[in-house]
Amino acid sequence: MDATLTIRRARPDDAAVCGKICYEAFYKISTEHGFHPNLPAVEQAVGVLTMTFEHPGFFCVVAEEGGRIVGSNCMDERSPIAGIGPITIDPGAQNRGVGRKLMQAVMDRARERNFPGVRLVQAAFHTRSLSLYASLGFDAREPLSVMQGPAIKKKFEGCSVRPATAADLAACNRVCVQVHGHDRGGDLADSIAQGTAAVVERQSRITAYCSSLAFFGHAVAETNVDLEALIAAAEGFGGSGILVPTRNAELFRWCLANGLRVVEPMTLMTVGLYNEPAGAWLASILY
Numbered sequence: 001m002d003a004t005l006t007i008r009r010a011r012p013d014d015a016a017v018c019g020k021i022c023y024e025a026f027y028k029i030s031t032e033h034g035f036h037p038n039l040p041a042v043e044q045a046v047g048v049l050t051m052t053f054e055h056p057g058f059f060c061v062v063a064e065e066g067g068r069i070v071g072s073n074c075m076d077e078r079s080p081i082a083g084i085g086p087i088t089i090d091p092g093a094q095n096r097g098v099g100r101k102l103m104q105a106v107m108d109r110a111r112e113r114n115f116p117g118v119r120l121v122q123a124a125f126h127t128r129s130l131s132l133y134a135s136l137g138f139d140a141r142e143p144l145s146v147m148q149g150p151a152i153k154k155k156f157e158g159c160s161v162r163p164a165t166a167a168d169l170a171a172c173n174r175v176c177v178q179v180h181g182h183d184r185g186g187d188l189a190d191s192i193a194q195g196t197a198a199v200v201e202r203q204s205r206i207t208a209y210c211s212s213l214a215f216f217g218h219a220v221a222e223t224n225v226d227l228e229a230l231i232a233a234a235e236g237f238g239g240s241g242i243l244v245p246t247r248n249a250e251l252f253r254w255c256l257a258n259g260l261r262v263v264e265p266m267t268l269m270t271v272g273l274y275n276e277p278a279g280a281w282l283a284s285i286l287y
Ligand SMILES: CC(C)(COP(=O)(O)OP(=O)(O)OC[C@H]1O[C@@H](n2cnc3c(N)ncnc32)[C@H](O)[C@@H]1OP(=O)(O)O)[C@@H](O)C(=O)NCCC(=O)NCCS
Pocket: 025, 026, 029, 087, 088, 089, 090, 093, 094, 095, 096, 097, 098, 099, 100, 101, 121, 122, 123, 126, 127, 128, 129, 131, 132, 135
Protein backbone atom coordinates (compact mmCIF):
# COMPACT_ATOMS: atom_id res chain seq x y z
CA MET A 1 0.00 0.00 0.00
CA ASP A 2 1.14 3.53 -0.81
CA ALA A 3 2.54 5.30 2.29
CA THR A 4 0.73 8.48 1.25
CA LEU A 5 -2.73 6.87 1.47
CA THR A 6 -5.09 8.98 3.57
CA ILE A 7 -8.75 8.58 4.50
CA ARG A 8 -10.98 11.64 4.96
CA ARG A 9 -14.70 12.49 5.10
CA ALA A 10 -16.32 12.74 1.68
CA ARG A 11 -17.60 16.12 0.51
CA PRO A 12 -20.52 16.61 -1.90
CA ASP A 13 -18.12 17.91 -4.56
CA ASP A 14 -16.24 14.56 -4.48
CA ALA A 15 -19.29 12.79 -5.93
CA ALA A 16 -18.34 13.33 -9.60
CA VAL A 17 -14.90 11.69 -9.24
CA CYS A 18 -16.11 8.97 -6.84
CA GLY A 19 -19.17 8.25 -9.01
CA LYS A 20 -16.93 7.63 -12.04
CA ILE A 21 -14.77 5.24 -9.99
CA CYS A 22 -17.89 3.53 -8.62
CA TYR A 23 -19.29 3.01 -12.11
CA GLU A 24 -15.98 1.71 -13.49
CA ALA A 25 -15.32 -0.64 -10.53
CA PHE A 26 -18.78 -2.25 -10.71
CA TYR A 27 -18.74 -2.36 -14.52
CA LYS A 28 -15.42 -4.21 -14.54
CA ILE A 29 -16.19 -6.79 -11.84
CA SER A 30 -19.73 -7.49 -13.12
CA THR A 31 -18.94 -7.82 -16.81
CA GLU A 32 -15.85 -9.97 -16.07
CA HIS A 33 -18.26 -12.44 -14.45
CA GLY A 34 -20.94 -12.21 -17.15
CA PHE A 35 -23.37 -10.04 -15.15
CA HIS A 36 -24.94 -6.68 -16.01
CA PRO A 37 -23.65 -3.83 -13.80
CA ASN A 38 -26.15 -2.74 -11.12
CA LEU A 39 -25.32 0.90 -11.91
CA PRO A 40 -25.41 0.83 -15.73
CA ALA A 41 -24.39 4.48 -16.31
CA VAL A 42 -21.86 6.90 -14.77
CA GLU A 43 -24.68 9.40 -14.07
CA GLN A 44 -26.49 6.84 -11.89
CA ALA A 45 -23.38 6.18 -9.82
CA VAL A 46 -22.78 9.93 -9.44
CA GLY A 47 -26.46 10.35 -8.45
CA VAL A 48 -26.25 7.68 -5.73
CA LEU A 49 -23.04 9.14 -4.28
CA THR A 50 -24.33 12.72 -4.48
CA MET A 51 -27.32 11.62 -2.38
CA THR A 52 -25.21 9.75 0.20
CA PHE A 53 -22.43 12.38 0.41
CA GLU A 54 -25.01 15.14 0.98
CA HIS A 55 -27.31 13.22 3.36
CA PRO A 56 -26.66 13.92 7.08
CA GLY A 57 -27.75 10.32 7.83
CA PHE A 58 -24.80 8.83 5.92
CA PHE A 59 -21.15 8.70 6.97
CA CYS A 60 -19.01 8.70 3.82
CA VAL A 61 -15.24 8.56 3.34
CA VAL A 62 -12.79 8.80 0.45
CA ALA A 63 -9.26 7.40 0.09
CA GLU A 64 -6.59 9.65 -1.43
CA GLU A 65 -3.24 8.45 -2.72
CA GLY A 66 -0.75 11.22 -3.41
CA GLY A 67 -3.63 13.71 -3.39
CA ARG A 68 -5.71 11.73 -5.93
CA ILE A 69 -9.00 10.06 -4.95
CA VAL A 70 -8.79 6.28 -5.49
CA GLY A 71 -11.98 5.06 -3.78
CA SER A 72 -14.90 5.75 -1.47
CA ASN A 73 -17.17 4.06 1.04
CA CYS A 74 -20.52 4.97 2.65
CA MET A 75 -22.42 3.92 5.76
CA ASP A 76 -26.12 4.45 6.33
CA GLU A 77 -26.65 5.64 9.91
CA ARG A 78 -30.36 6.43 9.63
CA SER A 79 -31.59 3.41 11.62
CA PRO A 80 -30.44 1.39 14.67
CA ILE A 81 -28.45 -1.06 12.48
CA ALA A 82 -25.85 0.56 10.20
CA GLY A 83 -25.52 -0.51 6.53
CA ILE A 84 -22.31 -0.26 4.50
CA GLY A 85 -22.08 0.52 0.79
CA PRO A 86 -21.36 1.23 -1.90
CA ILE A 87 -17.61 0.69 -1.48
CA THR A 88 -15.59 0.98 -4.66
CA ILE A 89 -11.90 1.30 -5.48
CA ASP A 90 -10.42 2.55 -8.76
CA PRO A 91 -9.75 -0.66 -10.79
CA GLY A 92 -6.10 0.44 -11.14
CA ALA A 93 -5.69 0.67 -7.34
CA GLN A 94 -7.47 -2.52 -6.22
CA ASN A 95 -6.10 -5.43 -4.21
CA ARG A 96 -3.45 -3.45 -2.35
CA GLY A 97 -5.17 -2.52 0.87
CA VAL A 98 -7.29 0.54 0.02
CA GLY A 99 -10.61 -1.31 0.45
CA ARG A 100 -9.56 -2.66 3.85
CA LYS A 101 -8.70 0.89 5.05
CA LEU A 102 -12.05 2.25 3.85
CA MET A 103 -13.89 -0.59 5.57
CA GLN A 104 -11.97 -0.05 8.80
CA ALA A 105 -12.84 3.68 8.71
CA VAL A 106 -16.59 3.07 8.69
CA MET A 107 -16.38 0.18 11.17
CA ASP A 108 -14.44 2.43 13.59
CA ARG A 109 -17.17 5.01 13.22
CA ALA A 110 -19.89 2.38 13.92
CA ARG A 111 -18.02 1.38 17.09
CA GLU A 112 -17.70 5.03 18.22
CA ARG A 113 -21.40 5.58 17.61
CA ASN A 114 -22.32 2.35 19.46
CA PHE A 115 -24.22 0.72 16.61
CA PRO A 116 -25.18 -2.75 17.91
CA GLY A 117 -24.75 -4.23 14.44
CA VAL A 118 -23.39 -3.42 10.98
CA ARG A 119 -24.51 -5.12 7.76
CA LEU A 120 -23.84 -5.20 4.04
CA VAL A 121 -24.85 -7.08 0.92
CA GLN A 122 -22.05 -8.65 -1.11
CA ALA A 123 -22.01 -9.81 -4.76
CA ALA A 124 -21.76 -13.58 -4.25
CA PHE A 125 -19.53 -14.11 -7.30
CA HIS A 126 -16.88 -11.70 -6.00
CA THR A 127 -14.18 -13.72 -4.24
CA ARG A 128 -12.20 -10.65 -3.13
CA SER A 129 -14.99 -8.74 -1.39
CA LEU A 130 -16.21 -11.95 0.28
CA SER A 131 -12.73 -12.64 1.67
CA LEU A 132 -12.16 -9.03 2.72
CA TYR A 133 -15.46 -8.74 4.62
CA ALA A 134 -15.09 -12.17 6.27
CA SER A 135 -11.59 -11.29 7.47
CA LEU A 136 -12.97 -8.06 8.96
CA GLY A 137 -15.44 -10.08 11.05
CA PHE A 138 -18.55 -10.24 8.86
CA ASP A 139 -20.50 -13.52 8.90
CA ALA A 140 -22.35 -14.73 5.79
CA ARG A 141 -25.98 -14.87 6.98
CA GLU A 142 -28.37 -15.19 4.10
CA PRO A 143 -28.12 -16.04 0.39
CA LEU A 144 -30.16 -13.53 -1.63
CA SER A 145 -31.48 -13.72 -5.18
CA VAL A 146 -31.85 -10.40 -7.00
CA MET A 147 -35.06 -10.87 -9.01
CA GLN A 148 -36.52 -8.81 -11.86
CA GLY A 149 -39.45 -9.18 -14.23
CA PRO A 150 -42.77 -7.70 -15.35
CA ALA A 151 -45.26 -6.35 -12.80
CA ILE A 152 -47.42 -9.20 -11.45
CA LYS A 153 -50.61 -7.13 -11.01
CA LYS A 154 -52.63 -9.54 -8.87
CA LYS A 155 -54.90 -8.74 -5.94
CA PHE A 156 -54.97 -10.82 -2.76
CA GLU A 157 -58.34 -11.22 -1.10
CA GLY A 158 -58.40 -9.64 2.34
CA CYS A 159 -55.19 -7.66 1.75
CA SER A 160 -55.36 -4.04 0.65
CA VAL A 161 -52.21 -2.30 -0.55
CA ARG A 162 -51.89 1.49 -0.44
CA PRO A 163 -49.15 4.16 -0.35
CA ALA A 164 -47.64 4.67 3.12
CA THR A 165 -48.03 7.98 4.95
CA ALA A 166 -46.09 9.48 7.85
CA ALA A 167 -48.94 8.37 10.14
CA ASP A 168 -48.07 4.70 9.31
CA LEU A 169 -44.45 4.95 10.47
CA ALA A 170 -44.99 3.63 14.02
CA ALA A 171 -47.08 0.66 12.85
CA CYS A 172 -44.48 -0.21 10.16
CA ASN A 173 -41.69 0.00 12.73
CA ARG A 174 -43.64 -2.42 14.93
CA VAL A 175 -43.77 -4.97 12.09
CA CYS A 176 -40.03 -4.56 11.53
CA VAL A 177 -39.22 -5.00 15.24
CA GLN A 178 -41.47 -8.07 15.37
CA VAL A 179 -39.63 -9.67 12.43
CA HIS A 180 -36.05 -8.39 12.78
CA GLY A 181 -35.77 -7.24 16.40
CA HIS A 182 -34.99 -3.63 15.33
CA ASP A 183 -36.65 -0.98 13.20
CA ARG A 184 -35.54 0.66 9.97
CA GLY A 185 -37.47 3.83 10.66
CA GLY A 186 -34.80 6.23 9.36
CA ASP A 187 -34.74 4.94 5.81
CA LEU A 188 -38.49 4.26 5.86
CA ALA A 189 -39.23 7.89 6.84
CA ASP A 190 -37.15 9.11 3.87
CA SER A 191 -39.00 6.72 1.53
CA ILE A 192 -42.41 7.82 2.80
CA ALA A 193 -41.39 11.44 2.11
CA GLN A 194 -40.26 10.41 -1.40
CA GLY A 195 -43.58 8.67 -2.05
CA THR A 196 -42.16 5.18 -2.76
CA ALA A 197 -43.31 3.37 0.42
CA ALA A 198 -46.42 1.17 0.59
CA VAL A 199 -48.28 -0.81 3.25
CA VAL A 200 -50.52 -3.88 3.33
CA GLU A 201 -53.60 -3.78 5.55
CA ARG A 202 -55.36 -6.97 6.60
CA GLN A 203 -58.32 -6.85 9.00
CA SER A 204 -57.64 -3.09 9.54
CA ARG A 205 -54.06 -3.74 10.66
CA ILE A 206 -50.76 -3.01 8.92
CA THR A 207 -49.19 -6.44 8.32
CA ALA A 208 -46.45 -5.50 5.84
CA TYR A 209 -44.64 -2.53 4.35
CA CYS A 210 -41.94 -1.71 1.82
CA SER A 211 -39.77 1.40 1.58
CA SER A 212 -39.85 0.66 -2.17
CA LEU A 213 -39.92 -2.54 -4.22
CA ALA A 214 -36.49 -1.91 -5.64
CA PHE A 215 -32.78 -2.66 -5.36
CA PHE A 216 -32.40 0.19 -2.86
CA GLY A 217 -35.60 -0.61 -0.93
CA HIS A 218 -36.48 -3.12 1.79
CA ALA A 219 -39.72 -4.82 2.82
CA VAL A 220 -40.95 -6.57 5.99
CA ALA A 221 -44.10 -8.65 6.49
CA GLU A 222 -45.74 -10.81 9.12
CA THR A 223 -46.29 -13.64 6.59
CA ASN A 224 -45.35 -14.63 3.05
CA VAL A 225 -48.92 -13.90 1.92
CA ASP A 226 -48.63 -10.29 3.14
CA LEU A 227 -45.32 -9.89 1.29
CA GLU A 228 -46.70 -11.51 -1.87
CA ALA A 229 -49.67 -9.10 -1.78
CA LEU A 230 -47.19 -6.21 -1.68
CA ILE A 231 -45.02 -7.58 -4.51
CA ALA A 232 -48.08 -8.45 -6.62
CA ALA A 233 -49.41 -4.88 -6.34
CA ALA A 234 -46.19 -3.18 -7.53
CA GLU A 235 -46.13 -1.29 -10.83
CA GLY A 236 -42.59 -2.59 -11.38
CA PHE A 237 -39.32 -3.32 -9.58
CA GLY A 238 -36.73 -0.55 -9.44
CA GLY A 239 -33.09 -0.83 -10.43
CA SER A 240 -31.74 -4.37 -10.78
CA GLY A 241 -34.75 -5.73 -8.87
CA ILE A 242 -35.82 -6.99 -5.44
CA LEU A 243 -33.53 -8.98 -3.12
CA VAL A 244 -35.36 -12.18 -2.15
CA PRO A 245 -33.94 -14.38 0.67
CA THR A 246 -33.35 -17.61 -1.26
CA ARG A 247 -33.89 -19.80 1.83
CA ASN A 248 -37.50 -18.58 1.95
CA ALA A 249 -38.23 -21.35 -0.56
CA GLU A 250 -41.98 -20.73 -0.61
CA LEU A 251 -41.59 -17.02 -1.46
CA PHE A 252 -38.75 -17.70 -3.90
CA ARG A 253 -40.84 -20.31 -5.79
CA TRP A 254 -43.85 -17.95 -5.77
CA CYS A 255 -41.69 -15.23 -7.39
CA LEU A 256 -40.46 -17.73 -10.01
CA ALA A 257 -43.98 -18.97 -10.72
CA ASN A 258 -45.12 -15.35 -11.19
CA GLY A 259 -42.58 -14.58 -13.89
CA LEU A 260 -39.65 -13.10 -11.96
CA ARG A 261 -36.18 -14.23 -13.01
CA VAL A 262 -32.94 -14.40 -11.03
CA VAL A 263 -30.55 -11.64 -12.09
CA GLU A 264 -27.69 -12.19 -9.66
CA PRO A 265 -26.83 -14.04 -6.44
CA MET A 266 -25.83 -11.97 -3.41
CA THR A 267 -25.04 -12.60 0.26
CA LEU A 268 -26.18 -10.69 3.35
CA MET A 269 -23.25 -10.35 5.76
CA THR A 270 -23.42 -9.07 9.33
CA VAL A 271 -21.23 -8.20 12.29
CA GLY A 272 -22.64 -7.65 15.78
CA LEU A 273 -26.32 -8.00 16.65
CA TYR A 274 -28.24 -10.34 14.37
CA ASN A 275 -31.53 -12.17 14.99
CA GLU A 276 -32.82 -14.87 12.67
CA PRO A 277 -35.86 -13.08 11.15
CA ALA A 278 -39.27 -14.21 12.43
CA GLY A 279 -41.36 -13.40 9.37
CA ALA A 280 -41.03 -12.52 5.70
CA TRP A 281 -38.72 -9.84 4.32
CA LEU A 282 -36.81 -8.48 1.34
CA ALA A 283 -33.32 -7.03 1.79
CA SER A 284 -32.19 -3.73 0.34
CA ILE A 285 -28.75 -3.50 -1.28
CA LEU A 286 -27.53 -2.16 2.10
CA TYR A 287 -29.04 -5.00 4.24
C1 LIG B 1 -14.14 -5.08 -3.25
C2 LIG B 1 -13.17 -3.90 -3.16
C3 LIG B 1 -13.89 -2.73 -2.53
C4 LIG B 1 -12.01 -4.32 -2.25
O1 LIG B 1 -11.05 -3.29 -2.19
P1 LIG B 1 -9.49 -3.61 -2.49
O2 LIG B 1 -8.73 -2.37 -2.21
O3 LIG B 1 -9.39 -4.21 -3.84
O4 LIG B 1 -9.22 -4.75 -1.39
P2 LIG B 1 -8.01 -4.89 -0.34
O5 LIG B 1 -6.73 -4.99 -1.10
O6 LIG B 1 -8.08 -3.87 0.71
O7 LIG B 1 -8.40 -6.28 0.34
C5 LIG B 1 -8.60 -7.44 -0.38
C6 LIG B 1 -8.30 -8.61 0.53
O8 LIG B 1 -8.83 -9.81 -0.04
C7 LIG B 1 -7.78 -10.76 -0.21
N1 LIG B 1 -8.17 -11.55 -1.36
C8 LIG B 1 -8.33 -11.15 -2.64
N2 LIG B 1 -8.76 -12.17 -3.39
C9 LIG B 1 -8.90 -13.23 -2.55
C10 LIG B 1 -9.32 -14.57 -2.72
N3 LIG B 1 -9.69 -15.04 -3.91
N4 LIG B 1 -9.34 -15.39 -1.63
C11 LIG B 1 -8.97 -14.94 -0.42
N5 LIG B 1 -8.54 -13.67 -0.20
C12 LIG B 1 -8.52 -12.83 -1.26
C13 LIG B 1 -6.54 -9.94 -0.36
O9 LIG B 1 -5.41 -10.68 -0.07
C14 LIG B 1 -6.79 -8.85 0.68
O10 LIG B 1 -6.63 -9.38 1.97
P3 LIG B 1 -5.50 -8.77 3.00
O11 LIG B 1 -5.96 -7.38 3.32
O12 LIG B 1 -5.60 -9.68 4.17
O13 LIG B 1 -4.24 -8.83 2.22
C15 LIG B 1 -12.62 -3.50 -4.55
O14 LIG B 1 -11.91 -4.59 -5.09
C16 LIG B 1 -13.69 -3.05 -5.54
O15 LIG B 1 -13.96 -1.88 -5.66
N6 LIG B 1 -14.27 -3.99 -6.32
C17 LIG B 1 -15.26 -3.70 -7.32
C18 LIG B 1 -16.53 -3.14 -6.72
C19 LIG B 1 -17.10 -4.04 -5.64
O16 LIG B 1 -17.25 -5.22 -5.83
N7 LIG B 1 -17.42 -3.45 -4.48
C20 LIG B 1 -17.95 -4.19 -3.37
C21 LIG B 1 -19.43 -4.36 -3.47
S1 LIG B 1 -20.01 -5.62 -2.38
